[in-house]
Amino acid sequence: MNTNRIRTLKPEPGKALSGRGPVVYWMSRDQRAEDNWALLFAQDEAVRAKVPLVVAFCVVPSFLGATAAQYAFMLGGLREVEERLLDKNIHFDLVTGDPGDRIPELVKAYGARCLVTDFDPLRVKRAWKKAVSAAVNTAFFEVDAHNVVPCWIASDKQEYAARTLRPKLTKLTPEYLEEFPRLKRHPFELKGGGPPVDWQGAERWVAKHTPAPPPSSPRARPADGAPAGREADAGQDARPTPGTSRARRVLARFLAHGLALYDRRRNDPNAHGTSSLSPYLHFGQISAQRVALEVGRSRVNRRAREAFLEELVVRRELSDNFCFYNPHYESVRGFPDWAVKTLSSRLKDRREYVYSLGELERAQTHDPLWNAAQAQMLTTGRMHGYMRMYWAKKILEWTESPEEAMRAAGYLNDTYELDGRDPNGYAGIAWAIGGVHDRPWPGRRVFGTIRYMSYDGCKAKFDVEAYIRRYAVERD
Ligand SMILES: Cc1cc2nc3c(=O)[nH]c(=O)nc-3n(C[C@H](O)[C@H](O)[C@H](O)COP(=O)(O)OP(=O)(O)OC[C@H]3O[C@@H](n4cnc5c(N)ncnc54)[C@H](O)[C@@H]3O)c2cc1C
Structure with a gap:
């Protein structure tokens, strides 16, 4: 393992103050037992010290607007983590509450030798780590187990665009894109560790403490030709099943049937031409590095592979870079100067349509294509990538100010997308509304020189009517 991954x-x-107990890995962003550099490092440390290894996950009562649907997906994945760790003689703990309190309590109770966690650029996670660091009396390490090239190594500043990060990643990737060692059966058993996790109790706790999805969702008509009621884990029409084994199956199916045509079909929202891996990547149920390794080994044409790796590695790691170095990643203050100027100069432009957050949420706009995209998200927990761009740009067009557009897009994305509350979401919304990672385009009303997207432009790219039929909203 490349030790530059560890901070x-x-x-x-x-030595006198260090605990004599197990090494504790506080699992947070990378919720998997395989292909996890943070867990592998924790195991190496535990083996070196000849002590047991404990993995702990702390469920918080509210997380950036996540609702019961996202918590259910996460807990489903964590159940599998517990099973796999048990097989490897590694104890798994699930605690609830504020990690700033619960993790130090756990470290103290175990007399932990050291604490390891995984990397996350989001502010809330960094605040937790700061609190934990202040409260524990033990060494505390962070490992970037999410990015192929560790975020702080890839670049030491906020990058302007993919074109400035790409050459840095290309240079560094060979150093980091290595095969993972296998997690070993841990040779030192934890004596007197707690009982297995009470998953039903955890589900009850979540149900009591986390918000249910808002009741305003319209009912989507059963999709024409969509595999309604049947699980379509490689498609976009069913809520996905959580867990690493499922993620591996989704990947295998994509490698066999989707990757070869990725560069040609990925922008067609009717084609099911993308991997559908984002919820699994978001919750760390599969490692992006594992996906990159498998894609690299695939025999499909180079153009398709490169197009996919551009999204999976360059764009995804660019999003982490944005959130790591820009403290205002979810607001107008995070936009580049040229975007702030151009949007301010258009504040007084007359908006042809203005919708409230409730109308947007209920998919009640004049635009059937936008409504269909919103309905896809409400009913399936995901929206096709091409439609996400159109969706966010229309929110800018139909609200009174960019600030309001950012609030509405952020709220809807984080509440309803299974993969929401992710650097990709913050960067994607800031790209669409605030020109982040983009450049000025010919000017127009409301948008100034922010890139515009239109209904007619979509019509020229894909069968808009078919998409609308697929996700049409039924109204009482
Ligand atoms: C307004 C807006 C909001 C978005 N919100 C989110 C979000 O909340 N969570 C999220 O994970 N992605 C978000 N994205 C990025 C992208 O749309 C999704 O990652 C993608 O649609 C997920 O589908 P997929 O897994 O089939 O992607 P594929 O096309 O198969 O790509 C594979 C993986 O590459 C990464 N990726 C793909 N496109 C992008 C991109 N543009 N930027 C960064 N990484 C990318 C994702 O991890 C994705 O799973 C958003 C984009 C926009 C424009």
Whole structure:
């Protein structure tokens, strides 16, 4: 393992003060037992010290607007993590509450030798780590187990665009894109560890503490030709089943049937031409590095592979870079100067349509294509990538200000997308509304020089009517 993946958040306090208990891995973003650099590092440390290994996950009562649907997906994946760890003689703990309190309590209760966690650029996670670091009396390490090239190594500043990050990643990738060692059966057993996780209790706790999805969702008509009621894990029409094994199956299916045509079909929302891996990648149920390794080994044509890796590696890691170095990643303050200027100069432009958040949420606009995209998200927990761009740009067009557009897009994305609350979402919305990672385009009303997208432009690209029929909203 390349040790540049590891950062010390708190050095060892000295041998006399270090605990003699297990190494604890506080699992957060990378919720999997395989292909997880943070877990592998924690195991190496535990083996070196000849002590047991404990993995702990802390479920928080509210997380950036996540609702019961996202919590259910996460808990489903964590159940599988527990099973797999048990097989490897590694104890799994699920605790609930504020990680700033619960993780230090756990570290103290175990007399942990050291604490390891995974990397996340989001502000809330960084605040938790700061609190944990201040409260524990043990060495504390962070490992970037999410990016192929660790975020702080890929670049030491916010990148302007994919074109400025891409050459850095290309240079560094050979150093980091290595095969994962297997997680070993851990040779040191935890004596007197707690009982297995009470999953039903955890589900009850989540149901009690987290918001249910807002009741305003319209009913989507059963999709024409869509595999309604049947699970279509490689498609976009069913809510996906969680877990690493399922993620692996989705990947296998994509490698066999989707990847070869990715560069030609990915922008057609009717074609089911993308991988559908984002919820699994978001919750860390599959490693992006594993996906990149398998794609690299695939025999499909180079153009398709490169087009896919551009999204999976360059765009995804660019999003982490944005959130890591720009503290205002979800607001207008995070936009580049040229975008702030051009949007301000258009504030007084007359908006042809203005919708409230409730109308947007209920898919009640004059535009059937936008309504269909919103309905796809409400009913399936995901929206096709091409439609996400159109969807966010129309929110800018139909609200009174870019600030309001950012609030509405952020709220809807984080509440309803299974893969929401992710750097990709913050960067995607900031791209669509605020020109982040983009450049000025010919000017127009409301948008100024922010890139525009239109209904007619979509019509020229794909069968808009078919998409509308597929997700049409039924109204009482
Ligand atoms: C307004 C807007 C909001 C978005 N919100 C989210 C979000 O909340 N969560 C999220 O994961 N992605 C988001 N994206 C990025 C992208 O649309 C999704 O990652 C993609 O549609 C997921 O489908 P897929 O897994 O089939 O992607 P594929 O096309 O198969 O791509 C494979 C993987 O590459 C990454 N990827 C693909 N496109 C992008 C991109 N444009 N930027 C960064 N990474 C990318 C994702 O991890 C994706 O799973 C958003 C984009 C926009 C424009």
